Amino acid sequence: MPEATARTRSKTRKPARNMYTPLPATVEKVIDESPTIKTIAMIPDEEFSFKTGEFIELTIPGIGEAPFTPSSSPLETKRMEVTVMKTGYVTDYIHRLKKGDRVGIRGPFGRGYPLEDMYGKEILILGGGCGFAPIRSLLYNLMAEKDQFRKVTLCYGSKTPEECIYKPFINELRSVEKFEVLRSVDKPDETWEESVGVVTVLLDEIRVDIPNAVAVVCGPPIMMKFGTFKLLEMGFPENKIFLSMEKNMSCGLGKCGHCTMGKYFVCKDGPVFTYDEIKDQPDIWS
Amino acid sequence: MTKHYLISHENWDKVLNRAISKYHLYAPVIRENHQDYKLVEQEQDISHIIYNTAKPASPLKTFFLPVKENVVREPEGTSRIILGIPPCDLAGLEMLDTFYLEEPYVDPYYRDRRENTLLIGTDCFTAQEHCHCTTYGVSPAVEKYADIRLASHEGNMYLTVLSGKGEEFVREYIAGEARETDESRMAPVWEKSGQLKKELEERNSRLPGYERTGVLIRKSGEDIWEKYAADCVSCGACSSICPTCTCFLLIDRPEFEKVRSLDTCQHPAFERVAAGEDPLHSKSARFRNRYLCKYVWRPEKYNTLACTGCGRCIEACIARINKNELFVELNA
Numbered sequence: 001m002p003e004a005t006a007r008t009r010s011k012t013r014k015p016a017r018n019m020y021t022p023l024p025a026t027v028e029k030v031i032d033e034s035p036t037i038k039t040i041a042m043i044p045d046e047e048f049s050f051k052t053g054e055f056i057e058l059t060i061p062g063i064g065e066a067p068f069t070p071s072s073s074p075l076e077t078k079r080m081e082v083t084v085m086k087t088g089y090v091t092d093y094i095h096r097l098k099k100g101d102r103v104g105i106r107g108p109f110g111r112g113y114p115l116e117d118m119y120g121k122e123i124l125i126l127g128g129g130c131g132f133a134p135i136r137s138l139l140y141n142l143m144a145e146k147d148q149f150r151k152v153t154l155c156y157g158s159k160t161p162e163e164c165i166y167k168p169f170i171n172e173l174r175s176v177e178k179f180e181v182l183r184s185v186d187k188p189d190e191t192w193e194e195s196v197g198v199v200t201v202l203l204d205e206i207r208v209d210i211p212n213a214v215a216v217v218c219g220p221p222i223m224m225k226f227g228t229f230k231l232l233e234m235g236f237p238e239n240k241i242f243l244s245m246e247k248n249m250s251c252g253l254g255k256c257g258h259c260t261m262g263k264y265f266v267c268k269d270g271p272v273f274t275y276d277e278i279k280d281q282p283d284i285w286s
Numbered sequence: 287m288t289k290h291y292l293i294s295h296e297n298w299d300k301v302l303n304r305a306i307s308k309y310h311l312y313a314p315v316i317r318e319n320h321q322d323y324k325l326v327e328q329e330q331d332i333s334h335i336i337y338n339t340a341k342p343a344s345p346l347k348t349f350f351l352p353v354k355e356n357v358v359r360e361p362e363g364t365s366r367i368i369l370g371i372p373p374c375d376l377a378g379l380e381m382l383d384t385f386y387l388e389e390p391y392v393d394p395y396y397r398d399r400r401e402n403t404l405l406i407g408t409d410c411f412t413a414q415e416h417c418h419c420t421t422y423g424v425s426p427a428v429e430k431y432a433d434i435r436l437a438s439h440e441g442n443m444y445l446t447v448l449s450g451k452g453e454e455f456v457r458e459y460i461a462g463e464a465r466e467t468d469e470s471r472m473a474p475v476w477e478k479s480g481q482l483k484k485e486l487e488e489r490n491s492r493l494p495g496y497e498r499t500g501v502l503i504r505k506s507g508e509d510i511w512e513k514y515a516a517d518c519v520s521c522g523a524c525s526s527i528c529p530t531c532t533c534f535l536l537i538d539r540p541e542f543e544k545v546r547s548l549d550t551c552q553h554p555a556f557e558r559v560a561a562g563e564d565p566l567h568s569k570s571a572r573f574r575n576r577y578l579c580k581y582v583w584r585p586e587k588y589n590t591l592a593c594t595g596c597g598r599c600i601e602a603c604i605a606r607i608n609k610n611e612l613f614v615e616l617n618a
Contacts, residue, residue, distance in 0.1 A: 019391055020357040020536070020544045062540035066560065088560035104542050221563055248559050250536050253391040256549070257533030258557060260575075263583040268391075282578075283565030 019253055022059040022104025023048060027097050028079065033165040034158075037130055038095055039071060039083045044105055047077040052141045053112025053134055053244060053272045057252050058082055058094065059104030066090040067109075067249040069271070071133035073140035080105070083133035083165065109252035110271050113138055113216065113242060115145070121214050122151045124206070126227045128199050128219025129158055132165055134244050135218050139173060146178055153180045153206055157199025157223065161185050161192045182206065199223055200230045210235045218244040225285040228275055238276035245270050245284070290472050291445040291456065293464035298443040299332045301459050305367060306332075309404070312349070313369040314342045323349075323368070337370065337438035338411040338478075341596055345529035346375035347382060350399045353526075357536075357546045361398030367455075369406040369436070374417075374596040376407050376431040377424045378529030381590045385532055404455055407432030407448075409479035413486055416597025418610065420486040422496040424594050427479040437475045444475045493610055494617040496591065500581040502616040508570065514612045515573035517605035518552075524599035524607075525550030525576065530584075530592045551575050577609065 025044040033039055040058075050056065052074045057065040066088075072081035086095045097103065123142065127135045135154070142152050154173070158164045164183060174181050182202045184195035195202055199219070215236050217227045224243060231241050247259035247266040254268030262281030264270065278284050293301070305311060311326040313335040322343040326332060349368055386396035407428035410417075419426060428435040433452030437444045445460065447453050456464075494502060525531040526548060533556075535549035549556065552572050558564035566572045584592035600608050 018358060018394060020546075022542050024542065059538060059542060061542055062538060064538045065536065085561075087562075091560060220561070246559060246561075248557050251534070253393075254388075255386070255391070255393065255532065255534070256536060257551065258535075258549075260551070260557065260579070260583075263587045286563045286565045 019106065020251075022057070022106045025080070025103050025105050027099055027101040027103060029099060030097055033083060034163045036163070037083060037085045037165055039081050040094060040097055040103075041072075041079060041081045042103060042105070043079055048080060048105060048108075049077045050074055050108035051112040052115065052137045054108035054110050055134075055249065055252070055267075055271055056080075056082070056105050056107035056109070057249070058084075059106065060090060060093045060097075061102065061104065063093045064090040065104075065106070065250070066094070067252070067267070069134035069137065069244065071136045073144070074137060075140070075144055083130060083136075085130040107252055109249070109267055111269065111273075113141075113272055115141065115148075118214050119148045120212075121149060122209050122212055123149055123153070124208050124213055124215045124231075125152065125154045126199060126203070126215065126217045126219070126223075126231070127154065127156045128223035128227070129163070130165070131219030131223070131244070132156060133218075135216065136166055136169060138216065139169075139179075143173075143176055143179070146176070149178065150209075150212065151178050151180070153182070153208065155182045155184075155199055155202035155206065157184045157186075157202070157219075159186045161189050180206075198226070200226055203230055203234065208234075214240045214242065216242045216244075221246070221285045232275070238279065239274045241275040242272055243275060243278070244272050245278070247271075288469075289447045289453070289456070290467050290469060291447075291460060291464040292467045292471065293443045293445065293460060295438065295441050295443055297463040301463060302326070302332050302335075302369075303329050305459055308365060310364055310366045311369060312366065314339070323370070335369065337436070337443075338408050340410050340412050340414040340417060341372040341374060341598070342370065343527075343598075345527060345596070345598060346371055346379060347529050347532070349403065350382060350386075350396050351532065351534075351548065354545055354547045355395065357395060357544050358542065361395050363398060363402055366399075366403045367406060368403060369408075371405055371407045371428075371432060372410055372596070373407065373426055373428050374419045374424055374594040375529045376405070376428060377419070377591055377594040378596075379405075379431045381530040381584065381588065381592050382532065384588045384590050404434070404451055405432045406434045406436050408436050408438075409476070410482055411437075411478045413482055414597065414601070416600040416608075416610070417486060417595065418490045418493055418597055419595035420483055421490045421493045422591055422593060422595045424591070425479070426482045426486065427476060437478070439475045439478075444472055446472065490610075492614050492617075494613055496581065496585070496593070498617070499577075499613050500585065502613065503574070503577050503581050506574075506616055510612065510616060511570040511574040514607055514609075515570040518569055518573055518607060519605060520552050520554060520569060520572065521604065522550035522552040523602040523604065525552055527598040527602040529594060529596055529598070530580070531576075551579070 025042040029041040031039040068082040071083040249267040254265040259266040410426035435446040580592040
């Protein structure tokens with residue numbers, strides 16, 4: 001390796017914008033959504049805007065970063081929410097956050113949902129588990145622009161009624177004209193009055209004008225896989241199925257390589273892809 | 287019109303001696319049993335520089351992508367000269383530039399180093415055992431991506447100016463000592479790398495070309511990868527030493543500091559997500575992934591070479607895995 005040197009002949013220069021530097025933010029509130037899922041509401045030090053479906057890296061200083069698509073409305077720039085399932089090292093720390101803690105936000109990164117392409121259409125949204133997070137952000141956006149869309153149907157599945165997240169939001173959504181919500185759980189309890197089974201069972205219960213519709217899928221890999229196959233079986237064209245892919249996004253800039261999916265970097269070329277864009281790439285469901 | 291200069295070796299050393307007062311000069315020297323770049327700090331070090339041998343042990347990327355660096359500080363802006371860069375590493379620079387200078391996320395640290403570094407490439411007159419640049423269309427002659435092409439021949443240095451940056455350097459440091467010459471005087475010097483090119487083509491005639499290798503990898507079954515990965519210890523030396531491998535890990539420090547550390551898909555858990563899914567869980571999947579990246583995905587996406595045939599990955603492998611044997615077998 002070349003030898004390092006102590007000599008410096010520096011002429012320092014400011015980079016135009018350093019994408020590695022997080023924007024500090026203060027935790028405003030922590031909401032328990034389910035035994036394993038929490039929503040963290042944050043106030044960034046400066047206003048922060050993103051488009052729905054784009055993601056951020058949430059920095060816990062000295063611990064690490066993890067990628068999340070904000071679950072709050074993209075129309076809100078002073079406050080942001082991310083919904084986090086406790087699954088690993090960084091999310092464990094995120095679950096320990098409390099009001100007043102300092103965190104960092106990098107981004108926004110990637111390609112979000114192409115709202116303009118959805119104008120005039122019926123939108124079928126298939127969500128599972130914590131995959132509701134990006135979808136909620138999308139739904140806020142669709143609610144704000146509801147004149148642009150014919151109908152929005154949300155099919156949401158979770159393992160148990162206890163794990164159904166965003167209960168107040170679901171109630172709110174059910175009262176909005178043009179919006180329909182169907183839910184299913186794998187294991188119901190005595191209070192559950194909605195559908196039972198994996199989320200795809202809901203697709204048998206709905207009516208959708210496929211030639212004038214687009215589908216959005218977000219959830220755990222196994223649900224994304226079978227959800228997509230079911231949509232294809234129903235007759236959705238491959239380029240009308242929008243998938244929010246999850247890989248190990250780290251830098252967010254398409255450089256570090258950790259979120260490689262064949263020729264794509266999910267962080268930069270995605271995270272939202274149409275099925276026809278990625279169907280020939282390896283390991284899309286794992 | 288391209289300008290060529292002739293300067294005596296003695297005067298060339300004087301040029302370098304003046305240059306080290308302004309630049310950090312790195313040049314290849316013999317270090318124990320191998321040849322690698324060294325920071326040339328004093329006049330007496332200049333005479334140890336070697337010219338026109340095969341590649342130094344370290345790839346050129348080390349100068350632009352340090353093993354570890356803090357990426358929230360301002361770039362340093364250090365002026366450097368890197369002398370003795372082989373054509374394979376210059377070819378690798380095309381990949382690095384395309385990747386790190388690509389809009390919209392131009393990497394400020396890479397750009398700073400690129401802009402402040404003068405590249406002096408040297409033709410290879412000799413090759414090492416695993417050199418196979420010509421198989422992938424790279425010539426052992428410096429054709430592009432350097433600022434100056436340099437060759438040492440019979441007590442003289444032969445320079446060709448290849449860029450505006452190179453021209454500026456020549457004007458400031460060399461013009462007074464050197465004599466401008468025409469292309470016909472360069473021919474006997476250039477002939478040496480031309481000769482080596484023929485030798486390499488002959489030596490590696492069984493090795494499939496770049497595009498062909500991509501096709502072979504794409505349609506290959508799992509068995510061959512398992513066979514060749516059997517002895518792999520996932521150390522990542524092949525990537526560390528590769529002039530075009532660019533992956534890194536971001537490490538968080540307190541106070542929102544971030545450190546970028548070179549990483550590789552050969553390390554376990556490279557692609558693993560928090561929920562546990564890991565497409566590169568098996569060693570053979572990781573091993574194959576590196577070649578898919580180099581021969582299929584990178585060229586498809588960026589239209590540049592992602593393997594320049596330097597052969598360092600073969601030399602560095604402690605398990606003695608030779609990817610060229612694998613490709614010959616795939617091609618059989």
